Amino acid sequence: MTHYSAFSLFKEALRGNKGWSRAWRDAEPKPAYDVVIIGGGGHGLATAYYLAKEHGITNVAVVEKGYIGGGNTGRNTTIVRSNYMIDGNTSFYEHSMKLWEGMSRDLNFNVMYSPRGQINLCHSPAQMDAAMRRGNIMRMNGIDAELLSREAVMKRVPILDYSANARFPIHGGLLQERAGTARHDAVAWGYARGASARGVDIIQGCEVTGYQWDRGRIVGVETTRGPIKAKKVAMAVAGHTSHMAKMAGLRLPIETHVLQAFVTEAIKPVIDCVVSFGAVHFYISQSDKGGLVLGGDLDGHNSYGQRGDLPIVEENMAAAKALVPLVSRLQLVRHWAGVMDMSMDGSPIMCKSPVEGLYINGGWCYGGFKATPASGWCYAHTIATERPHALNARFTLDRFHRGYQIDEKGMGPTPWAH
Amino acid sequence: MLRITCPYCGERDYVEFGYGGDAENTMPELSDTDIGRWADYVFFRNDPKGEHAEFWHHQHGCRQWLRVVRNTVTHEVISVRPASETDAPTQGKQVEVA
C-alpha cells in the first residue's frame, strides 16, 4: 500500500502518475474466516478496520452484494453532527465526532471532513426555548452548542427568507460549530484501504442468501459465490436489516422506508454551513462542486425499492423555496433514494443477537452516516469481546421489552413519521 | 406515482391517503398483562421485502380505512379492500368492556 503524502503526490506528478497502486485488494472468498461481516457500507468496512486495528482480528471478510459504498454510504447527504440530548445517544455520537476529527490522519486518506457548522433553525419562541434546552444538555455532555439570535443567523446565512412574508419567520437557531460534512465515498474507500492493508478480505459482488447452522447456532453464510464458514457473522446491511434478520428467524423493531435526496446545478458559494428548517423536515448545504444538496422527509410507506416517488420531490422543493427563495431559479440535476432501516424509537440497535454466532448492527434510520466511525469502533468491540462497549451498551434489542426506548424526538413507534 | 384504487372512490394518487402501517399486527386483549406480547405488538414488525399488508386511510376522499396488499420492492398494488371487512386499524379497534 502506498503511503499518501505531499511527497508521494509530488513524486507521482513527476512520473506521470503511473506508479499508483490499487488502494485495496479485490479478494476472492476463502472457505472460512474468524469473522464474516455482511455489508460493505461504511459501517461494515469500519467494523473490519477496527477489528484489525484495535483487536488484532485480521482473519475477516467483508461480503458485499454490489460494490462497496453503493448502498446508503454513497447515497446520503453527508451531514455529520452530534447534537443529541438523550443518554445513550449523546456520548456515542460525540465519540463519533471525535473519530471524524482524526479520521483522515488515522486512515491516511482524505475523507474531506469539513466542520462547517450546522444550524437547526427556530421559528417560534417555543422552539427557541426547546433549542436552548437542547443546547444546555449538549454542553453539559461536553458537546459544543451555541444559541444564535435572529441577527446572528442573518449574518451567518444571508440567503434565507427574512422578509415579512416569510411563511415561517426565523427567530434564531442552534449551532453546532464542529458539525459539518464529509466525502461519503472516501469514507468507504478509506476504511476499505485501511482494513485491506491489515489483511481483511473485501469481497464484492457476493450476496449473502442465507446462514449455515449447527445445532441452533450460526456457523457461516451461504452466498452467491459459495458457502463461507465463520466463527462469527456480523450484519451491517442498513436497509436490509429486517430482511437479513428474518433469514435467521428474527423479527425486529424496524421498518424499511425510502428516503430521497436532491442536488441542484452548481453555482458560486452561497451557503457555507448546513441549515435545517425547523418548520418542516428539510435541510440544505452546498457541496464543494457548488451544487446545493437538499433533503427532507421519507416517502412514508414501507419500501425496499431504492427509488422515490414524485410527491416528495414537490414537498422538498416547496420547503426549499419557502426557506431559500433563490432556489426557484435553479435546476435540479439529480435525485436518488436509499432504503432506511427505521427503528421504532429512532435509535440504533447494536448487540449480540438472540441467535448464537450472529451480531446485529442496524436501525440507523437516516442518521447513520455520522455514526460510521463510532459504529465500526463499538461493533468491533462487541464482536471481539462478546460484550458491548459502554458507548453502545444502551443500543440493545431488549430495550423495547423493558421500556427503555431511546426516542430522541418523542415520536413513538410510527417510523414513517420520524 | 403510486396509485390506490379505493373501492368507494376509484383510482387515486396516494397523496390523498394517510399511511396506517402494518395490517397484520394483532393487538392483544386489553386484559392481557404479558409485557412481551404488548412489546411485540407495539414495536416489532415483519417488514417483508415483497408483499406487505398495510392500512391506508382515504383522508381526502371517502375517509374509509382500507387494507392494501402492496409489493414493497416494485410498489405494485396487489389488492385493496375495506378494512372493516377484515380488521379495523389499530387505533380504531373497539374492545368490549364488561
Ligand SMILES: Cc1cc2nc3c(=O)[nH]c(=O)nc-3n(C[C@H](O)[C@H](O)[C@H](O)COP(=O)(O)OP(=O)(O)OC[C@H]3O[C@@H](n4cnc5c(N)ncnc54)[C@H](O)[C@@H]3O)c2cc1C
Ligand atoms: C438520501 C439519504 C440521505 C441521508 N443523509 C444522511 C446524513 O446527512 N447524515 C447521516 O448521518 N446519515 C444520512 N443518511 C443515512 C446513512 O446513509 C445510513 O444510515 C448509513 O449509511 C447506513 O450504514 P452503512 O453506511 O453501512 O449502509 P450501506 O452503505 O447501505 O451498507 C449496507 C450494505 O449492505 C449490502 N447488503 C445488503 N444486503 C446484503 C446481502 N444479503 N449480502 C451482502 N451485502 C448486502 C448493501 O449492498 C450495502 O452496500 C442518509 C441516507 C439516505 C438514503
Ligand SMILES: [Zn+2]
Ligand atoms: Zn375512498
